[in-house]
Amino acid sequence: MDNRPIGFFDSGLGGLTCIAPLMRSLPNERIIYFGDTARTPYGSKSPDTIRGFARQIAAFLIQQDVKMIVIACNTVTATCLRDLQQRFPQLPIMVVIQPAANKICAICDEKSSIGIIGTKVTIKSKCYEALIHQKRPELQIHSTACPAFVPLIEEGIIENEIMDLTIRHYMDNFIRYYKIDTLVLGCTHYPLILDNLKRIYPSLRIVNPSEEVVYRIHQVLEHEQLLADRPVGDHTFYASDLSENFVNMINRIFELTEFRVAFKNFDLTTT
Ligand code: DGL
Numbered sequence: 077m078d079n080r081p082i083g084f085f086d087s088g089l090g091g092l093t094c095i096a097p098l099m100r101s102l103p104n105e106r107i108i109y110f111g112d113t114a115r116t117p118y119g120s121k122s123p124d125t126i127r128g129f130a131r132q133i134a135a136f137l138i139q140q141d142v143k144m145i146v147i148a149c150n151t152v153t154a155t156c157l158r159d160l161q162q163r164f165p166q167l168p169i170m171v172v173i174q175p176a177a178n179k180i181c182a183i184c185d186e187k188s189s190i191g192i193i194g195t196k197v198t199i200k201s202k203c204y205e206a207l208i209h210q211k212r213p214e215l216q217i218h219s220t221a222c223p224a225f226v227p228l229i230e231e232g233i234i235e236n237e238i239m240d241l242t243i244r245h246y247m248d249n250f251i252r253y254y255k256i257d258t259l260v261l262g263c264t265h266y267p268l269i270l271d272n273l274k275r276i277y278p279s280l281r282i283v284n285p286s287e288e289v290v291y292r293i294h295q296v297l298e299h300e301q302l303l304a305d306r307p308v309g310d311h312t313f314y315a316s317d318l319s320e321n322f323v324n325m326i327n328r329i330f331e332l333t334e335f336r337v338a339f340k341n342f343d344l345t346t347t
Contacts, residue, residue, distance in 0.1 A: 078302040081106040081312075082293070083142030085133045088116035088230050089325045090265035091148025093286040094172065095311075096329055101290055102297070104304040107311045108140050114316035117226040119195020119263070123155040126197065130156050134164055136314075143302050146170045146293065150194055150262050150285070154201035168296055175292045176260055176285035177207035183281075184215055189255045192219035193247070194262030195226065204262055218254040219262075222246040229265045232321050239272055247277070257281060268325075 082098075084091050088111045095107060110133050112118075118126050130152045137145055144167055147153050147160070153171040161169055184190055192204045199221040208215055224242050233239055250256065258281045261267055267286050274282070297303045315322045 077305045078143050079104075079106070079304045079306065079308040080141055080143040081108045081309075082144045082146060083108045083110070083134075083137030083140065084146045084148045085110040085112070085130075085137065085152075086149040086264055087111070087118040087129075087151065088113045088226070088265070089268070089322060090226070090229070090263060091146075091286075092325060092329055093264050093267040093284075094146065094148045094289055097287045097290045098293065099311075099330075102294060102303075104307050105297075106304065106307060106309055108137060108142055109311070109313045110137060111313070111315045111322055113230070113319055113322050116230055117195065117223075118149065118151045119197050119221075119226060120223055121197070123197070126152060127156040127159055130160060131163060134160050134169075138164060138167070142167070144168045144170060144293070144297065146172075146289065148172060148264050148286070148289075150198045150203075150264065154198045154203040168300060168302075170289060170293055170296065172264060172285040172289045173203055173262075174207060175288035176262075176283055177204055177211075179283050179288050180204075180208050180215070180258070180260060181211045183283075184212070184258055186214045186216070188215065188258050190215060190217045191250060191254065191256035191259045192217060192262045193222050193259065193266065194219070196221040196223050198262050204260060218250070218256065220246060220250045222263075222266075225269065226263065226265050229268050230321060232324065234269060234272070239269060240276060243269065243272055243276055251277060251280070258283065261285060 082105055153173050199219045205217050260283045264286050267284050313326055
Protein backbone atom coordinates (compact mmCIF):
# COMPACT_ATOMS: atom_id res chain seq x y z
CA MET A 77 0.00 0.00 0.00
CA ASP A 78 1.17 3.53 -0.75
CA ASN A 79 -0.91 6.60 0.05
CA ARG A 80 1.30 9.10 -1.76
CA PRO A 81 -0.38 10.98 -4.65
CA ILE A 82 -0.19 10.19 -8.38
CA GLY A 83 1.31 13.01 -10.47
CA PHE A 84 -0.39 13.94 -13.76
CA PHE A 85 0.74 16.56 -16.24
CA ASP A 86 -0.26 18.09 -19.53
CA SER A 87 0.38 21.28 -21.48
CA GLY A 88 -2.86 22.68 -20.04
CA LEU A 89 -6.39 21.50 -19.40
CA GLY A 90 -6.30 18.35 -21.52
CA GLY A 91 -4.93 15.93 -18.93
CA LEU A 92 -7.90 16.73 -16.70
CA THR A 93 -9.91 14.39 -18.94
CA CYS A 94 -8.00 11.44 -17.40
CA ILE A 95 -8.75 12.56 -13.85
CA ALA A 96 -12.55 12.14 -13.69
CA PRO A 97 -12.46 8.46 -14.82
CA LEU A 98 -9.54 7.80 -12.46
CA MET A 99 -11.41 9.27 -9.50
CA ARG A 100 -14.43 7.14 -10.32
CA SER A 101 -12.51 3.89 -10.52
CA LEU A 102 -9.87 4.53 -7.80
CA PRO A 103 -11.50 6.83 -5.22
CA ASN A 104 -8.75 6.29 -2.62
CA GLU A 105 -6.09 7.78 -4.87
CA ARG A 106 -5.00 11.40 -4.46
CA ILE A 107 -3.86 13.46 -7.42
CA ILE A 108 -1.36 16.21 -8.03
CA TYR A 109 -2.00 17.73 -11.44
CA PHE A 110 0.23 20.17 -13.30
CA GLY A 111 -1.15 22.09 -16.30
CA ASP A 112 1.46 24.16 -18.12
CA THR A 113 -1.15 26.78 -19.00
CA ALA A 114 1.46 29.55 -19.40
CA ARG A 115 3.18 27.69 -22.26
CA THR A 116 0.31 25.82 -23.92
CA PRO A 117 -0.08 24.64 -26.68
CA TYR A 118 2.84 22.20 -27.01
CA GLY A 119 1.58 20.56 -30.18
CA SER A 120 3.19 22.96 -32.65
CA LYS A 121 6.49 23.43 -30.74
CA SER A 122 9.81 21.72 -31.47
CA PRO A 123 10.64 18.39 -29.79
CA ASP A 124 13.63 20.01 -27.98
CA THR A 125 11.43 22.69 -26.45
CA ILE A 126 8.80 20.14 -25.37
CA ARG A 127 11.51 17.92 -23.87
CA GLY A 128 12.83 20.83 -21.77
CA PHE A 129 9.32 21.61 -20.45
CA ALA A 130 8.55 17.96 -19.69
CA ARG A 131 11.81 17.42 -17.74
CA GLN A 132 11.09 20.48 -15.63
CA ILE A 133 7.53 19.38 -14.79
CA ALA A 134 8.47 15.75 -14.07
CA ALA A 135 11.20 16.98 -11.67
CA PHE A 136 8.64 19.25 -9.99
CA LEU A 137 6.19 16.36 -9.52
CA ILE A 138 8.94 14.16 -8.09
CA GLN A 139 9.74 16.92 -5.57
CA GLN A 140 6.08 16.65 -4.49
CA ASP A 141 6.78 12.97 -3.63
CA VAL A 142 4.44 11.34 -6.16
CA LYS A 143 4.48 7.53 -6.45
CA MET A 144 3.77 7.46 -10.21
CA ILE A 145 3.79 9.97 -13.07
CA VAL A 146 1.10 9.93 -15.74
CA ILE A 147 2.06 11.83 -18.89
CA ALA A 148 -1.49 12.90 -19.68
CA CYS A 149 -0.35 14.36 -23.00
CA ASN A 150 0.11 12.58 -26.32
CA THR A 151 2.49 15.26 -27.59
CA VAL A 152 4.90 14.81 -24.67
CA THR A 153 4.65 11.02 -24.95
CA ALA A 154 5.37 11.12 -28.67
CA THR A 155 8.49 13.28 -28.19
CA CYS A 156 10.07 12.39 -24.86
CA LEU A 157 8.78 9.27 -23.15
CA ARG A 158 12.15 7.49 -23.38
CA ASP A 159 14.01 10.59 -22.21
CA LEU A 160 11.79 10.89 -19.12
CA GLN A 161 12.04 7.17 -18.35
CA GLN A 162 15.85 7.38 -18.53
CA ARG A 163 16.06 10.51 -16.36
CA PHE A 164 13.56 9.37 -13.74
CA PRO A 165 13.91 5.57 -13.45
CA GLN A 166 12.86 5.59 -9.79
CA LEU A 167 9.08 5.53 -10.45
CA PRO A 168 6.59 4.18 -13.00
CA ILE A 169 5.76 6.56 -15.86
CA MET A 170 2.42 5.92 -17.56
CA VAL A 171 1.22 7.16 -20.94
CA VAL A 172 -2.11 7.42 -22.76
CA ILE A 173 -0.98 6.21 -26.20
CA GLN A 174 -0.16 2.55 -25.48
CA PRO A 175 -3.49 1.63 -23.81
CA ALA A 176 -5.42 3.28 -26.66
CA ALA A 177 -3.34 1.42 -29.26
CA ASN A 178 -4.10 -1.84 -27.43
CA LYS A 179 -7.81 -1.04 -27.51
CA ILE A 180 -7.68 -0.44 -31.28
CA CYS A 181 -5.90 -3.77 -31.78
CA ALA A 182 -8.62 -5.48 -29.73
CA ILE A 183 -11.70 -3.98 -31.41
CA CYS A 184 -10.72 -3.44 -35.07
CA ASP A 185 -10.36 -5.79 -38.02
CA GLU A 186 -8.92 -5.42 -41.52
CA LYS A 187 -12.19 -3.89 -42.78
CA SER A 188 -12.04 -1.07 -40.21
CA SER A 189 -10.85 2.35 -41.32
CA ILE A 190 -9.13 3.91 -38.32
CA GLY A 191 -8.65 7.68 -38.02
CA ILE A 192 -6.20 9.27 -35.59
CA ILE A 193 -6.53 12.97 -34.79
CA GLY A 194 -3.98 14.88 -32.73
CA THR A 195 -1.54 17.76 -32.61
CA LYS A 196 0.97 18.34 -35.42
CA VAL A 197 3.78 16.85 -33.33
CA THR A 198 1.83 13.70 -32.40
CA ILE A 199 0.61 13.10 -35.95
CA LYS A 200 4.07 13.67 -37.44
CA SER A 201 5.61 11.19 -34.97
CA LYS A 202 3.32 8.36 -36.23
CA CYS A 203 3.50 6.92 -32.72
CA TYR A 204 -0.03 5.43 -32.85
CA GLU A 205 0.63 3.78 -36.22
CA ALA A 206 3.91 2.28 -34.95
CA LEU A 207 2.35 0.76 -31.82
CA ILE A 208 -0.75 -0.54 -33.58
CA HIS A 209 1.18 -1.99 -36.53
CA GLN A 210 3.59 -3.79 -34.19
CA LYS A 211 0.68 -6.06 -33.21
CA ARG A 212 -1.72 -5.72 -36.14
CA PRO A 213 0.18 -4.75 -39.34
CA GLU A 214 -2.90 -5.36 -41.47
CA LEU A 215 -4.97 -2.53 -39.92
CA GLN A 216 -5.65 0.53 -42.08
CA ILE A 217 -4.79 3.75 -40.26
CA HIS A 218 -5.10 7.36 -41.43
CA SER A 219 -4.22 10.43 -39.44
CA THR A 220 -4.67 14.17 -39.53
CA ALA A 221 -3.55 17.06 -37.33
CA CYS A 222 -6.16 19.46 -35.93
CA PRO A 223 -3.97 22.26 -34.51
CA ALA A 224 -6.73 24.79 -33.81
CA PHE A 225 -8.67 22.52 -31.43
CA VAL A 226 -6.39 23.01 -28.40
CA PRO A 227 -6.33 26.85 -28.39
CA LEU A 228 -10.13 26.93 -28.75
CA ILE A 229 -10.63 24.41 -25.94
CA GLU A 230 -8.17 26.29 -23.69
CA GLU A 231 -10.30 29.41 -24.36
CA GLY A 232 -13.45 27.52 -23.37
CA ILE A 233 -14.90 27.78 -26.91
CA ILE A 234 -16.60 24.38 -26.90
CA GLU A 235 -20.40 24.39 -27.04
CA ASN A 236 -20.27 26.85 -29.84
CA GLU A 237 -20.68 27.03 -33.61
CA ILE A 238 -17.05 28.18 -33.98
CA MET A 239 -15.94 24.83 -32.57
CA ASP A 240 -18.39 22.92 -34.77
CA LEU A 241 -17.13 24.73 -37.88
CA THR A 242 -13.52 24.06 -36.90
CA ILE A 243 -14.28 20.36 -36.42
CA ARG A 244 -15.92 20.23 -39.86
CA HIS A 245 -13.01 22.13 -41.41
CA TYR A 246 -10.47 19.53 -40.29
CA MET A 247 -12.58 16.41 -40.33
CA ASP A 248 -15.39 16.38 -42.94
CA ASN A 249 -13.14 15.53 -45.90
CA PHE A 250 -10.88 13.29 -43.83
CA ILE A 251 -13.79 11.15 -42.65
CA ARG A 252 -15.50 11.08 -46.03
CA TYR A 253 -12.38 10.40 -48.13
CA TYR A 254 -11.02 7.57 -45.97
CA LYS A 255 -14.47 6.31 -44.88
CA ILE A 256 -13.30 6.47 -41.27
CA ASP A 257 -15.44 4.33 -38.93
CA THR A 258 -13.25 4.34 -35.79
CA LEU A 259 -11.71 7.55 -34.44
CA VAL A 260 -8.94 7.84 -31.84
CA LEU A 261 -8.85 11.09 -29.87
CA GLY A 262 -5.04 11.38 -30.00
CA CYS A 263 -4.89 14.47 -27.79
CA THR A 264 -6.11 14.58 -24.20
CA HIS A 265 -7.90 17.88 -24.85
CA TYR A 266 -10.24 16.27 -27.39
CA PRO A 267 -12.56 14.40 -24.97
CA LEU A 268 -13.73 17.91 -24.04
CA ILE A 269 -15.29 18.11 -27.53
CA LEU A 270 -16.61 14.54 -27.48
CA ASP A 271 -20.24 15.71 -27.46
CA ASN A 272 -19.63 17.90 -30.54
CA LEU A 273 -17.95 14.99 -32.36
CA LYS A 274 -20.78 12.56 -31.49
CA ARG A 275 -23.39 15.06 -32.64
CA ILE A 276 -21.64 15.88 -35.94
CA TYR A 277 -20.55 12.28 -36.75
CA PRO A 278 -23.11 10.06 -34.93
CA SER A 279 -22.04 6.79 -36.55
CA LEU A 280 -18.34 7.04 -35.59
CA ARG A 281 -16.95 4.64 -32.99
CA ILE A 282 -14.76 6.82 -30.77
CA VAL A 283 -11.79 5.58 -28.70
CA ASN A 284 -10.91 7.86 -25.80
CA PRO A 285 -7.32 7.29 -24.56
CA SER A 286 -8.02 9.31 -21.40
CA GLU A 287 -10.37 6.52 -20.27
CA GLU A 288 -8.24 3.64 -21.53
CA VAL A 289 -5.20 4.73 -19.47
CA VAL A 290 -7.14 4.37 -16.21
CA TYR A 291 -7.33 0.55 -16.52
CA ARG A 292 -3.59 0.44 -17.08
CA ILE A 293 -2.86 2.72 -14.09
CA HIS A 294 -4.98 0.43 -11.91
CA GLN A 295 -3.11 -2.68 -13.13
CA VAL A 296 0.34 -1.17 -12.52
CA LEU A 297 -0.55 0.21 -9.06
CA GLU A 298 -1.87 -3.21 -8.11
CA HIS A 299 1.09 -5.09 -9.53
CA GLU A 300 3.64 -2.77 -7.86
CA GLN A 301 1.64 -2.79 -4.58
CA LEU A 302 1.21 0.97 -4.80
CA LEU A 303 -2.58 1.19 -4.40
CA ALA A 304 -3.76 3.64 -1.70
CA ASP A 305 -5.89 2.14 1.06
CA ARG A 306 -7.56 5.46 2.02
CA PRO A 307 -7.73 9.02 0.67
CA VAL A 308 -5.08 11.20 2.31
CA GLY A 309 -5.44 14.98 1.78
CA ASP A 310 -6.99 16.95 -1.08
CA HIS A 311 -6.40 16.71 -4.79
CA THR A 312 -4.09 19.56 -5.81
CA PHE A 313 -4.10 21.29 -9.18
CA TYR A 314 -1.09 23.36 -10.10
CA ALA A 315 -0.89 25.59 -13.14
CA SER A 316 1.97 27.69 -14.48
CA ASP A 317 -0.69 30.36 -15.07
CA LEU A 318 -3.69 29.92 -12.81
CA SER A 319 -6.13 31.28 -15.36
CA GLU A 320 -9.87 31.66 -14.97
CA ASN A 321 -10.41 29.04 -17.68
CA PHE A 322 -8.32 26.47 -15.84
CA VAL A 323 -10.24 26.94 -12.58
CA ASN A 324 -13.60 27.01 -14.41
CA MET A 325 -12.81 23.83 -16.30
CA ILE A 326 -11.80 22.01 -13.12
CA ASN A 327 -14.99 23.14 -11.43
CA ARG A 328 -17.00 22.06 -14.46
CA ILE A 329 -15.37 18.62 -14.68
CA PHE A 330 -15.76 17.97 -10.96
CA GLU A 331 -19.03 19.77 -10.24
CA LEU A 332 -20.92 16.56 -9.59
CA THR A 333 -18.28 14.97 -7.40
CA GLU A 334 -17.76 15.29 -3.70
CA PHE A 335 -13.99 15.73 -4.13
CA ARG A 336 -12.31 18.72 -2.59
CA VAL A 337 -9.66 20.42 -4.65
CA ALA A 338 -6.93 22.94 -3.92
CA PHE A 339 -5.47 25.31 -6.52
CA LYS A 340 -1.88 26.52 -6.60
CA ASN A 341 -0.05 28.82 -8.92
CA PHE A 342 3.48 27.68 -9.68
CA ASP A 343 5.89 29.70 -11.79
CA LEU A 344 8.22 27.25 -13.52
CA THR A 345 10.46 30.04 -14.76
CA THR A 346 11.67 30.65 -11.20
CA THR A 347 12.98 27.08 -10.70
N1 DGL B 1 -3.18 17.62 -24.56
C1 DGL B 1 -2.01 17.45 -25.28
C2 DGL B 1 -1.91 16.18 -26.08
O1 DGL B 1 -2.48 15.20 -25.67
C3 DGL B 1 -1.26 18.62 -25.85
C4 DGL B 1 -1.98 19.65 -26.60
C5 DGL B 1 -1.11 20.83 -26.94
O2 DGL B 1 -0.60 21.47 -26.02
O3 DGL B 1 -0.94 21.13 -28.13
O4 DGL B 1 -1.25 16.11 -27.09
